[in-house]
Amino acid sequence: MSDFEHQIYEAVKNAVSSVYGIDATDVLAVETPRDPKMGDYSTSIAMRLAKQLHKKPSDIAEPIVEELKKTFTQAKSIEIANPGFINFRISEDSLSQVINRILEAGDSYGSNDSGKGTKVLVEWVSANPTGDLHCGHARNAAWGDSICRLMETSGYDVLREYYINDAGNQVNMLGESLIARYFEYFGKEYPLPEDGYHAEDVKKIAEEIAVQDGERWLDADPSERLAYFRKEGVNRELAKIEKDLEMYRVSMDSWMHETFFYEDDSRRIRDCLSRMESMGLTYEKDGALWFKSTDYGDDKDRVLRKSDGSLSYLTPDIANHVYKVERGYPNLIDLWGADHHSYVIRMNAALKALGYPADTLHVDLIQMVRLVENGEEVKMSKRTGNAITIRELCEDVGVDAARWFFVSKDVATHMDFDMYLARQKDNNNPVYYCQYAYSRIHSILEKAQTFEKKDTYDRLSEEKELLLLKMLGDFPNHVAEAARTRKPNKITDYVLSLVKVYHSYYNSCRVINNDDPDLTNQRLGLVKATGITLKNALGLLGVSAPDSM
RNA sequence: GCGCCCGUAGCUCAGUUGGAUAGAGUAUCAGAUUCCGAAUCUGAGGGUCGCAGGUUCGACUCCUGUCGGGCGCGCCA
Numbered sequence: 300m301s302d303f304e305h306q307i308y309e310a311v312k313n314a315v316s317s318v319y320g321i322d323a324t325d326v327l328a329v330e331t332p333r334d335p336k337m338g339d340y341s342t343s344i345a346m347r348l349a350k351q352l353h354k355k356p357s358d359i360a361e362p363i364v365e366e367l368k369k370t371f372t373q374a375k376s377i378e379i380a381n382p383g384f385i386n387f388r389i390s391e392d393s394l395s396q397v398i399n400r401i402l403e404a405g406d407s408y409g410s411n412d413s414g415k416g417t418k419v420l421v422e423w424v425s426a427n428p429t430g431d432l433h434c435g436h437a438r439n440a441a442w443g444d445s446i447c448r449l450m451e452t453s454g455y456d457v458l459r460e461y462y463i464n465d466a467g468n469q470v471n472m473l474g475e476s477l478i479a480r481y482f483e484y485f486g487k488e489y490p491l492p493e494d495g496y497h498a499e500d501v502k503k504i505a506e507e508i509a510v511q512d513g514e515r516w517l518d519a520d521p522s523e524r525l526a527y528f529r530k531e532g533v534n535r536e537l538a539k540i541e542k543d544l545e546m547y548r549v550s551m552d553s554w555m556h557e558t559f560f561y562e563d564d565s566r567r568i569r570d571c572l573s574r575m576e577s578m579g580l581t582y583e584k585d586g587a588l589w590f591k592s593t594d595y596g597d598d599k600d601r602v603l604r605k606s607d608g609s610l611s612y613l614t615p616d617i618a619n620h621v622y623k624v625e626r627g628y629p630n631l632i633d634l635w636g637a638d639h640h641s642y643v644i645r646m647n648a649a650l651k652a653l654g655y656p657a658d659t660l661h662v663d664l665i666q667m668v669r670l671v672e673n674g675e676e677v678k679m680s681k682r683t684g685n686a687i688t689i690r691e692l693c694e695d696v697g698v699d700a701a702r703w704f705f706v707s708k709d710v711a712t713h714m715d716f717d718m719y720l721a722r723q724k725d726n727n728n729p730v731y732y733c734q735y736a737y738s739r740i741h742s743i744l745e746k747a748q749t750f751e752k753k754d755t756y757d758r759l760s761e762e763k764e765l766l767l768l769k770m771l772g773d774f775p776n777h778v779a780e781a782a783r784t785r786k787p788n789k790i791t792d793y794v795l796s797l798v799k800v801y802h803s804y805y806n807s808c809r810v811i812n813n814d815d816p817d818l819t820n821q822r823l824g825l826v827k828a829t830g831i832t833l834k835n836a837l838g839l840l841g842v843s844a845p846d847s848m
Numbered sequence: 849g850c851g852c853c854c855g856u857a858g859c860u861c862a863g864u865u866g867g868a869u870a871g872a873g874u875a876u877c878a879g880a881u882u883c884c885g886a887a888u889c890u891g892a893g894g895g896u897c898g899c900a901g902g903u904u905c906g907a908c909u910c911c912u913g914u915c916g917g918g919c920g921c922g923c924c925a
Contacts, residue, residue, distance in 0.1 A: 330864060333871075343867055349905075382905075384868065427925075467925050587923055598851070605923040612925045640852045641920055666853065667918070708861070712854060713918060724887075729873070735887050743884050780864075792862060806889040
């Protein structure tokens with residue numbers, strides 16, 4: 300059985316059709332009123348039809364309601380409110396059905412098929428393999444991973460991909476920096492490039508190579524040596540990144556190397572370029588090959604092949620995006636730092652010019668994060684003197700808090716990450732407020748020992764119980780909506796409001812009551828269903844649900 | 849100068865294809881444990897939704913202008 304929102308949607312659609320002969324699909328919406336006194340659900344359909352029917356909304360609503368009273372039997376009441384809302388209240392008996400639905404679904408409760416099997420390729424994190432992940436990547440990683448979890452749970456077919464920039468100049472810099480540190484290890488001189496990587500982790504990798512390979516690279520052929528140190532550097536940096544992501548509960552299905560597109564004599568890139576050339580999208584100027592991106596909304600044309608014959612960053616990345624589509628993913632999502640926003644127009648221009656539909660690529664931009672403590676920005680790690688890494692952040696505040704905080708605020712807003720607050724293990728910290736509720740649930744179920752599934756839970760009639768039932772039943776809708784809009788913060792909001800009601804219920808009603816085993820059993824069903832829902836919701840955020848804390 | 853993002857309670861933020869009296873948390877103040885974990889609960893105060901116009905039955909939401917903050921404007925990646 301589907302949830303109430305869908306049931307009401309169908310019932311209203313049918314009622315409008317039979318009363319007015321109108322297909323309301325495009326204008327019909329079922330909502331939850333802000334004020335619960337209005338009802339459990341409402342629709343503004345009568346107001347939306349007013350213009351078309353030339354009648355007062357309340358007059359339009361009346362026959363619809365009469366029809367609904369006959370067809371929608373799960374309702375306890377259906378009423379018209381000014382200026383023309385139709386408000387529904389669900390009967391207690393229908394509401395309590397959700398308990399068995401949740402108990403049967405278990406870990407999969409919240410799953411829905413709103414994604415209809417749509418194939419989506421999500422590219423995110425994609426930090427350069429030249430150093431450790433820092434807090435900006437942590438925001439990107441948490442958000443992207445939750446988006447993937449939400450979409451998977453909503454029936455999308457998701458591929459999680461990391462694009463590795465291992466072909467550009469910054470990788471040469473990494474190689475040169477490693478060689479310099481390698482020489483330094485053996486007491487020899489080698490210039491550390493000015494734009495090179497000076498961080499401690501680069502030094503450490505150079506030392507590892509020195510220990511592993513000995514002195515044999517000191518007198519080696521310079522270009523062979525650079526190639527080796529590039530490759531070693533990238534591999535070892537990537538291994539660290541993968542390990543950090545694993546610690547952060549993020550896993551990728553696919554690691555796509557930029558160098559892949561240079562393989563086979565750059566076949567994929569050449570194909571792309573010749574496609575663009577034959578479509579008349581390019582021109583030569585000053586010895587370089589340009590893309591006429593201004594024809595597709597860009598503010599200036601972009602260089603594809605530089606005058607020295609090498610390619611700009613854009614070119615292999617176009618091939619990368621084309622290759623995603625060719626692999627069978629017509630829907631692409633990228634998560635980039637907001638400082639790359641001008642690049643969004645460029646990439647979309649390229650895809651559009653090549654003939655792909657306008658909505659092929661969605662780029663979600665992640666605004667900057669500032670780590671803040673006591674109202675002041677924390678720029679450097681006290682221990683290392685460098686930018687704070689994702690690992691240091693998680694060792695400090697915990698993975699649960701880090702992921703919760705990053706995912707609870709829309710990435711379109713500039714974020715101050717409050718280190719002090721995230722570290723708190725008390726009621727100031729929303730993560731612990733939610734996890735504590737789960738521990739309380741677990742503890743109650745442990746204590747009660749027995750629970751027996753029943754066909755009906757007809758004695759759950761307290762205000763808080765009915766509210767809980769309704770919220771539990773709405774969970775799959777919240778998941779679907781969060782997946783559709785790619786906003787996991789809708790789930791943190793849901794969890795907070797669910798947990799608030801649960802804590803309140805816990806304080807006002809005793810669950811375990813030895814004088815009334817039947818009522819105890821019914822309440823245990825509600826508590827158990829709440830626990831399952833809460834754990835699944837936290838799971839979508841990559842946050843744990845501890846049995847005790 | 850041009851482009852993108854943001855501006856809602858003291859602070860951090862929600863606000864459901866435009867809907868009902870703009871909501872949470874926190875902080876402040878006042879209360880609640882004979883009983884399932886007080887890491888909890890109940891209540892109070894707190895607002896010109898940056899500002900000014902426009903669109904309509906209805907605007908925090910859409911449009912125009914304007915102010916403030918962030919970011920970007922390379923044959924770097």
